[in-house]
């Protein structure tokens with residue numbers, strides 16, 4: 421049984437000039453613990469697809485099943501990591517991480533210990549009582565991830581979480597996030613424009629085309645790359661070969677289906 425299944429998902433945005441077909445006939449089967457990337461040109465429907473998976477918007481056709489249940493039947497437990505960290509500036513890092521338990525009135529000594537443990541693992545032990553404004557962009561993103569992990573989500577949706585960071589911070593964070601999500605056995609879907617990031621982090625890559633957004637091709641990332649941390653993966657010959665294949669395919673798609 422697949423952990424997450426998308427069956428023939430299509431969606432249209434209706435507006436005063438008619439409608440825009442955002443995604444068309446998308447099917448995916450994702451196993452538990454897998455790391456999946458969705459790659460494609462601007463406007464091909466990546467964010468719309470994530471919004472459908474999270475249940476924020478409803479597909480016009482098709483269904484999303486989480487552990488074989490329609491999304492609406494599940495206490496879905498979906499976590500997000502976005503480009504912006506959305507930390508509360510007036511709360512310490514620890515209190516930010518404890519936001520979920522606090523909202524659910526489940527804040528106890530145990531949840532506090534768990535939050536501190538996650539902050540340790542994520543390399544933020546020495547800023548537990550600091551405020552977000554004193555942290556770098558990379559540290560803030562790590563705090564946002566700690567807050568997400570604190571809610572113990574079944575599924576993590578990562579919408580370009582590294583794209584606002586400088587290159588060095590981004591590479592370091594990719595390694596950290598990758599090892600942490602493996603350790604916690606989280607199923608994750610990453611939306612990105614970055615071919616290298618998709619290859620270095622994923623088990624499988626869905627390449628989309630625009631107009632309308634459809635899956636153009638699926639790439640399995642070779643096991644030799646998947647066994648490496650993203651930074652090391654980038655040095656592997658098979659990484660380069662896959663990068664070139666996807667690069668060519670993406671260029672071809674952009675020429676055939678301009679946005």
Ligand SMILES: Nc1ncnc2c1ncn2[C@@H]1O[C@H](COP(=O)(O)OP(=O)(O)OP(=O)(O)O)[C@@H](O)[C@H]1O
Nearest residue numbers: 433435440441442461462463464465466467468469
């Ligand atoms: N609220 C909306 N109303 C109407 N059309 C929309 C709306 N949001 C997105 N679209 C259109 O739907 C299509 C898919 O958009 P979406 O934002 O999902 O693509 P994307 O691949 O995430 O783009 P990007 O990489 O630039 O973030 C595009 O043609 C876009 O213009």
